[in-house]
Amino acid sequence: MIWAYLYSIVFYASCGVTVVATLLMISRHNAVHALLYLIVSSLSLAIIFYLLGAAFAAALEVIVYAGAVMILFVFVVMMLNQGQRSAALEAAWLPARGWIIPSILAFILLTLLLLGMNSEHPLQPYGVHGVAVKDVGIALFGPYVLVVELASFLLLSGLIGAFHIARKMPSPMDQNTLDEAGNG
Amino acid sequence: MDPLVNSLLNVVLILLCVVFGAALLTWLERRLLGIWQDRYGPNRVGPFGTLQIVADMIKLLMKQDWVPPFADRLVFIVAPAFAMFVVVAAFAVIPMAPGVGIVDLNIGLLFFLAMTSLGVYAVMFGAYASDNKYAMLGGLRAAAQMVSYEVFMGLSLMGVVMLAGTFNLRELVLAQVDGWFIGPQIIGFFIFFMAGIAESHRTPFDLPEAEHELTAGFHTEYSGMKFAMFFIGEYVSVLMSAAMITVLFFGGWLGPHWLPPLAWFLLKTITLVLLMILIRGSLPRPRYDQLMAFGWKFMLPLSLLNLVITGALILI
Amino acid sequence: MQQKTGLVHRGYIVWDYFYSNIVTLVKVASHTFTKADTVEYPEQMPYLAPRFRGRIVLTRDPTGEERCVACNLCASACPTDCISLQKTEDESGRWSAEYFRINFSRCVFCGLCEEACPTYAIQLTQDFELAEYDRQSLVYEKQHLLIDGPGKHPDYNFYEMCGKAVSGRAKGAGSQEAQPVNIKSLLP
Numbered sequence: 080m081i082w083a084y085l086y087s088i089v090f091y092a093s094c095g096v097t098v099v100a101t102l103l104m105i106s107r108h109n110a111v112h113a114l115l116y117l118i119v120s121s122l123s124l125a126i127i128f129y130l131l132g133a134a135f136a137a138a139l140e141v142i143v144y145a146g147a148v149m150i151l152f153v154f155v156v157m158m159l160n161q162g163q164r165s166a167a168l169e170a171a172w173l174p175a176r177g178w179i180i181p182s183i184l185a186f187i188l189l190t191l192l193l194l195g196m197n198s199e200h201p202l203q204p205y206g207v208h209g210v211a212v213k214d215v216g217i218a219l220f221g222p223y224v225l226v227v228e229l230a231s232f233l234l235l236s237g238l239i240g241a242f243h244i245a246r247k248m249p250s251p252m253d254q255n256t257l258d259e260a261g262n263g
Numbered sequence: 264m265d266p267l268v269n270s271l272l273n274v275v276l277i278l279l280c281v282v283f284g285a286a287l288l289t290w291l292e293r294r295l296l297g298i299w300q301d302r303y304g305p306n307r308v309g310p311f312g313t314l315q316i317v318a319d320m321i322k323l324l325m326k327q328d329w330v331p332p333f334a335d336r337l338v339f340i341v342a343p344a345f346a347m348f349v350v351v352a353a354f355a356v357i358p359m360a361p362g363v364g365i366v367d368l369n370i371g372l373l374f375f376l377a378m379t380s381l382g383v384y385a386v387m388f389g390a391y392a393s394d395n396k397y398a399m400l401g402g403l404r405a406a407a408q409m410v411s412y413e414v415f416m417g418l419s420l421m422g423v424v425m426l427a428g429t430f431n432l433r434e435l436v437l438a439q440v441d442g443w444f445i446g447p448q449i450i451g452f453f454i455f456f457m458a459g460i461a462e463s464h465r466t467p468f469d470l471p472e473a474e475h476e477l478t479a480g481f482h483t484e485y486s487g488m489k490f491a492m493f494f495i496g497e498y499v500s501v502l503m504s505a506a507m508i509t510v511l512f513f514g515g516w517l518g519p520h521w522l523p524p525l526a527w528f529l530l531k532t533i534t535l536v537l538l539m540i541l542i543r544g545s546l547p548r549p550r551y552d553q554l555m556a557f558g559w560k561f562m563l564p565l566s567l568l569n570l571v572i573t574g575a576l577i578l579i
Numbered sequence: 580m581q582q583k584t585g586l587v588h589r590g591y592i593v594w595d596y597f598y599s600n601i602v603t604l605v606k607v608a609s610h611t612f613t614k615a616d617t618v619e620y621p622e623q624m625p626y627l628a629p630r631f632r633g634r635i636v637l638t639r640d641p642t643g644e645e646r647c648v649a650c651n652l653c654a655s656a657c658p659t660d661c662i663s664l665q666k667t668e669d670e671s672g673r674w675s676a677e678y679f680r681i682n683f684s685r686c687v688f689c690g691l692c693e694e695a696c697p698t699y700a701i702q703l704t705q706d707f708e709l710a711e712y713d714r715q716s717l718v719y720e721k722q723h724l725l726i727d728g729p730g731k732h733p734d735y736n737f738y739e740m741c742g743k744a745v746s747g748r749a750k751g752a753g754s755q756e757a758q759p760v761n762i763k764s765l766l767p
Contacts, residue, residue, distance in 0.1 A: 111338065111391055118384065125377075138373030142417070146380025147410055150387065157391050157399065164299050212370065212430055301611045303617050545601055545607035 090130050110156045114149060121145045135212045224234040271454040274365050278369050281354050285498035286316045292498075292540050299544045320491075328487035331393065332466055338394035343485065344491035346385030350499040353378035355510040357506045358433045358526035361515040371432035372424065375507060376417050382500070383409040386464075386471060386481045389493070390555060393484035401480025404551060405471035410559045416458035423511050424449040437513035443514040447576075450569040452512045457505030460539060461558075463497055467546040470554060505535035583702035594749035632688045632703040635681055637721065638730035645725065649676040652702050653692035654725055662692060673738070679721040684714055698737040702730045733756035 097120050102242045104116035128137035219227050290305060290313060297304025305312040330339055356371035358364040368374050390402020424430060426447060427438035432472055437443075445452050461468035472480030482493045509515060509531040516524035550558065616623050627633075637647050649666035666679035692701050711717050729735065745748045751758040 091276050109335075111335070111388070115338065115388070124382075124434070134368075134370045135373070138370050142373065142376035142380050146377060146383070146413065149382050150406050150410055152385075153387050155405065157387065157402060198377075298615070299607050301610060301613055301616045303615050303619070541604060541608055545603045 093126040114153050114156060118145050118149050123131040135215050265505045272402065277354065277365055281351060281499060281502060285502055288498045288501065290315050295540050296544045311316065323488055323491045326487040328489065331484050332530040333394045334484065335392040338388045342385050342389035342392060346496040347492045348554060349378050349382045350496050350503055353503050356432055357510060357530050358436060358515060363525055367433055370430045371403045372420060374428045380413050390481040395484050397477045398481050401477050405464060407479055408470060411555065412458045413462040415454055415563045416462065418570060419451045419454035419458065420511065420567040422448045422569050425573050425577055426478060432510050436510055439514040439517060443512060445512040448512060450565060454566045456508060463500035463504060465501065466543040467548050468554065469548060470551055473548060490522050501536060501539055505532045508535050627705050631705050633705050633707040634765045636704055636726045637679060637700055637724045638702055638726060638728065640736045641729055642736060645675050646698045647674060647676050647679065648674040648698055650697060652697060654694040655669045656691040656695035658689060658691065659685045659687055673745050676721060679724060681719045681724060683709055683719060684717040692763060699735050733751055
C-alpha cells in the first residue's frame with residue numbers, strides 16, 4: 080500500500096528538491112534564476128519542517144524567509160538589473176585562490192556531518208512528536224525570553240537607524256518657505 | 264462514501280467552483296460597475312450577459328500566446344501559473360461548511376498568510392521576466408505595497424487568534440458560536456479588509472497595474488491565457504479575501520437554521536465581494552507615497568493598538 | 580503657516596480619507612436604483628439631428644439628371660483628400676463626372692464638400708451605419724454614391740440657374756436669367 084510510504088516519499092522528495100534547488104541556486108549565472116531556486120529551496124525546506132512536526136516553523140519559513148526576505152533580494156536584483164559587464168567584474172573580483180579558505184571551512188563542516196551520520200547513535204530528527212504553536216510561544220516567553228528581548232533590542236536599534244536614515248532633511252528651499260510662512 | 268473519494272470530490276468540486284466563480288465574478292463586476300455608472304454593462308451574450316465569460320474565454324484562448332523575444336522565457340511562463348496556483352492553494356484551508364473544505368490544517372491561518380505572501384513573487388517575476396519599463400515599475404510597486412500591507416494583514420488577524428486561541432480555521436469558526444468576531448474585532452476587520460484589497464491589488468490599491476500611468480503594470484507584456492491567469496488569479500484572490508473575512512469575522516457557515524450552512528457561507532462571501540466591487544467602483548486611487556504613508560503611519564499603529572487592546576481585555 | 584504634525588495630521592487623514600470616502604460609497608451605491616442612460620442602439624435608434632452628417636451621396640436634378648458638374652471643388656475642400664473624380668463632357672455640353680470615388684475609410688464627415696459644392700450635388704445624409712468587414716468595401720464608386728432624388732434641395736436645378744448653354748436650352752432660357760445682351764444692336 081503506497082499510502083504507508085507516503086510520508087517517506089514526500090520527505091525524501093522534498094529533501095531531494097531542496098538539495099537540487101540549492102545546487103542550482105549556487106550554479107546559476109542569472110541572479111534572478113538563482114533567487115528563484117533559492118525560493119524553491121526554502122519552500123521545500125518548509126515542507127521538511129512541516130513533516131518533522133514543526134508546523135509553525137514551516138509557516139514562518141514561508142512567511143518570513145520566502146515571503147519577505149527573498150522579496151527584498153529580488154527587489155534589489157531587479158533594481159540593479161545586472162548585465163554582462165557586472166558578470167565580468169565579478170569574475171575579476173573572485174580569483175581562484177579566494178576559494179581556498181572557504182573550501183577548507185566547508186570541508187570541515189562536511190567531515191563533521193559525515194561523522195555525525197556514521198556514529199553509533201545517528202542524529203535523530205528532533206521533535207517528531209510535533210511542536211504546537213502554543214509550545215513555541217511558551218518557549219519564546221519562558222526559557223528563551225532573554226534571547227527574544229535581545230533580538231527585539233537589535234530590531235529596535237535597526238528601526239531607529241532606518242528612521243534616522245530615511246528622515247527628511249530640511250533642504251535650504253524648505254527652510255526659506257517655512258521662514259516666509261512664519262513671518263507672514 | 265469512501266473518505267478518499269469524498270475528499271477527492273471535495274477538492275475537484277471546490278476547485279471548479281472557485282475558478283468558475285472567479286470567471287463569473289468578472290462578469291458580475293462589469294455588470295455592477297455598469298449599473299453604478301448608470302450603464303448596463305455586458306448584457307448581450309446569453310441571459311443577462313452571463314455567457315460573456317464564455318465569449319471572453321474563447322477570445323483569450325484564441326489569442327496569440329506571445330512571449331517577447333527579450334523576455335526571460337522560463338520565468339515569463341512560470342510567473343502566471345504561480346499567480347494562479349498560490350491563490351487557489353490558499354483556498355484549500357478555507358472551511359466552507361461542516362464537511363466541506365479541502366484540508367483541516369492546524370496552522371490554516373498561517374498557511375493562508377504564507378500563500379498570500381508568496382503571491383508577490385508571481386507579480387515580481389512576471390515583471391522581471393517581461394523586461395519592460397512599465398512592468399518593472401509595476402513590479403517594484405507591487406513588491407513594496409504587498410510586503411508592507413502583509414505586515415499588518417498578519418497583525419490584524421492576531422486579535423482573532425487571541426480570542427479563539429487557535430490557528431485552525433474550523434475551530435476559529437466554531438469559536439464564533441456565541442458571537443461573531445466582527446463585534447470585538449471591528450478594527451481588525453477593517454484593517455484586514457483593506458489589506459485584503461491591497462493584496463489582491465485592486466482599486467483603490469491597484470498601483471502595480473495602474474493603467475493610467477503604467478499601461479497595464481506588471482502584466483503589460485502578457486497576452487492570451489497567460490494574461491488570463493493573472494486576471495482570473497486576481498478575482499480568485501478577491502473571492503479568497505471575502506471567504507477569509509467570512510470565516511474570521513462573520514462566523515463562517517454559522518447562521519439561523521432556515522438556510523443550510525453552505526448557503527450562509529456563500530451568502531456572506533458574496534455580500535463581501537459586492538462590497539469590494541462597490542469600493543472599486545467608487546474610490547479613487549491614491550498616490551504611491553500616500554499609499555505607503557497610509558499603510559505604515561496609520562494602519563500599522565492601528566493594528567498594533569488593536570492587538571494591545573484585545574490582549575488587555577482578554578487578560579482582564 | 581504651521582506644518583501639520585502628529586495628531587492634527589492624523590486627524591486630518593482620518594477625517595479626509597474616511598468621511599469623504601464613505602460619502603462616495605453611499606452615493607455610488609445609491610446609483611443602483613437610477614435608470615441607465617444607455618441607448619441600446621440596434622434595437623433603439625438614437626436621435627439624429629436634422630443636420631447630422633453621415634454617409635455622402637450624389638443627388639440628381641428634379642429632371643433626373645446628375646447634378647455633379649465635376650468642378651473638383653469638393654475634392655479640393657476635402658481635408659482628408661478622400662474624394663477623387665474626373666471630369667467628362669457629353670455631346671450636349673453638360674459636364675459630369677467620369678468617375679467619382681469617395682474613400683469612406685478616410686472620410687471624417689466634416690461636411691466641407693457639401694459646403695463647397697456649387698450645384699448642391701454632394702450631400703451628407705443621416706445614415707451612419709457604414710461598417711464593413713473588408714476595408715476595400717468602404718471605397719464607394721459613383722454608382723454607389725448616386726441617388727435618385729434631389730436630396731435637401733428639391734427644386735434646385737443647376738442648369739436652370741447657371742446660364743451655360745446646353746443642348747435643348749440656349750443662353751438666357753433659365754428661369755432667373757435675362758436674355759443675353761445683343762451686341763449687334765444699338766438699342767439699349
